[in-house]
Amino acid sequence: MSTMGRAGQAPMVVVDGVRKAFHGVTVLDGISFEVAAGDVVAFIGSSGSGKTTLLRCIDLLEPIDAGRIVVAGEAMGWHQQPDGRWVRDSERELARKRQHLSMVAQGFHLFSHMTALENVMEGPLTVKRLPLPRARQLAQELLAKVGLADKAHARPSKLSGGQQQRVAIARALAMGPEVMLFDEPTSALDPELAGEVLATMRQLAAEGHTMLVVTHELAFAREVADVVLMFHEGRIVEQGPPQEIFTRPAHEATRRFLARVTGGVPQPTGSS
Ligand SMILES: Nc1ncnc2c1ncn2[C@@H]1O[C@H](COP(=O)(O)OP(=O)(O)O)[C@@H](O)[C@H]1O
Ligand SMILES: [Mg+2]
Structure with a gap:
């Protein structure tokens, strides 16, 4: 279960097959990705697609139903006993592991x-x-x-x-923290105030912070993100470098999302 390899080689964040339901309704439907240390990952996708829930699961604010999350080499929410059995973390362990991460919310x-x-x-x-x-x-x-x-x-x-x-x-x-989580940090701000916050985030990215950022600021994502993950109905339907996702979106949901966020007209199914 451990992903610890040689120093500096293990991913900073591993999300593997994560599932989460609220009251029987699936919200995260098998989410998997890895983040290298120093990378900036942008989460995009329409409202309700599960982005906030995933950040909250990574930050140990919500328990997951299946899969695993590893941050800085530690399984989040679980630990292995000397006999090899995995058991849930105590509140004390959760509090300690939460210190791997800091969240900046809306x-x-x-x-x-x-x-x-x-x-x-x-x-x-x-x-x-x-x-x-x-x-x-x-x-x-x-x-x-x-x-x-x-x-x-x-x-x-x-x-x-x-x-x-x-x-x-x-x-x-x-x-x-080893990892910074941002959940739509500028969505409550006027554009000129958003700009100064984005400038600060750009600086953190340049300094090598590992950042997971939920954002509708596509210009920021295009410039700063190493990878963009597109969420749709609890799944990642496509991922790749921003240049690729934003210029040649492969999935219909991505095309519709980009059209809506950039104020364009949604494309009918089948056209591209
Ligand atoms: N605490 C909760 N209890 C019940 N349903 C929730 C809870 N948190 C989120 N949801 C539901 O999970 C889905 C995903 O929500 P969320 O993760 O906030 O999406 P996003 O951040 O992409 O807009 C939505 O349908 C939302 O209503
Ligand atoms: Mg959200």
Whole structure:
């Protein structure tokens, strides 16, 4: 079950045959893919196709019904006993393994009673148990990285949506995750504010962060993603480099999705 090979060679994320149903309705219908360390993967597909559910399963917020997920060499949700049997992780194990990942969601979910700096310090202080001065220094560095050094002492209510989302990204980075998950991080923002968040994400990608990004920002995906995965009804119906998927979509669902997102007219079945 372990995918640990020689150092640096194992994929950072393995999703293998993952299935998930809610109340008997299949939402993830056998999802498999691998992500190399440092790669950026864009998840596209219409609403309800299972993208958020998959991110939540990878982040151990939802249990899966079948298949396996391995992050940074560790089976997520399960561990093997000395006798070889696989057993479910305890809450404590889940909490530890969750630290491989940080999620940035559509809403920013900052603590409103804390400053930007305190929001970023919170995880390092309470989860990582960093001493106060180190947590503060880390938070200051990360706010500077996302271009918000001058907003360290502002409450979220005094920040624009784009600034709040960049604080949320700094907060996610503060946990030192191996993998960053982004779930439509710009969909609640006006285009000009989305642009500054995308610029921050572009920078993280260039620095070599491993990123799984659900996005409708096709220009961003085209520029930054190494691989695009197209979701349709709980399955990945096609995947490949963005140049390929966006210029020669092979699946009807991809053609319809791209036409809708780019504001074009959906193509009738059979034409291309
Ligand atoms: N907690 C839940 N309980 C029941 N159904 C859910 C739950 N979360 C998601 N779903 C359903 O799963 C399907 C996939 O949803 P989701 O993963 O949010 O899709 P996407 O992110 O691609 O829009 C949808 O039909 C949605 O209604
Ligand atoms: Mg979603």
